[in-house]
Amino acid sequence: MLSFALQWQQYGGGSNEEIYVNFGLSPMQYFMRLLRILRSPTDLDMSVISELNAICASRLDTERARHHDEAGHPGDER
Incomplete structure (x- = not known):
């Protein structure tokens, strides 16, 4: 897993796929x-650990936002 992270570090951590x-x-x-x-x-x-931590934090924020948007908001007329 760590070698994958290092391989994809410069690309933001790798695609979801x-x-x-x-x-x-x-x-x-x-x-x-x-x-x-x-x-x-x-x-x-x-410095590598710090950069990988930042990538993880960014991607987790993105995933949480995506899941929040998919779940909808109470009261939404969808």
């Missing part, structure tokens, strides 16, 4: 697991 094909996980599951990995001891440079 690549994540699913490689891991069988939703993007939310993948980025949450990656955050846990990044919190464990690693040989990665702190």
Whole structure:
């Protein structure tokens, strides 16, 4: 999972499709697991860890917003 993250780092973490094909996980599951990995001891440079953390946070925010929008809002006439 970490090698995938490093491979896709410069592209914002990889597409949702690549994540699913490689891991069988939703993007939310993948980025949450990656955050846990990044919190464990690693040989990665702190700047790389920081960038990967930022990618995870951004992608998780995007996924949460997408799920919120898909769920609709109370009172919406859809």
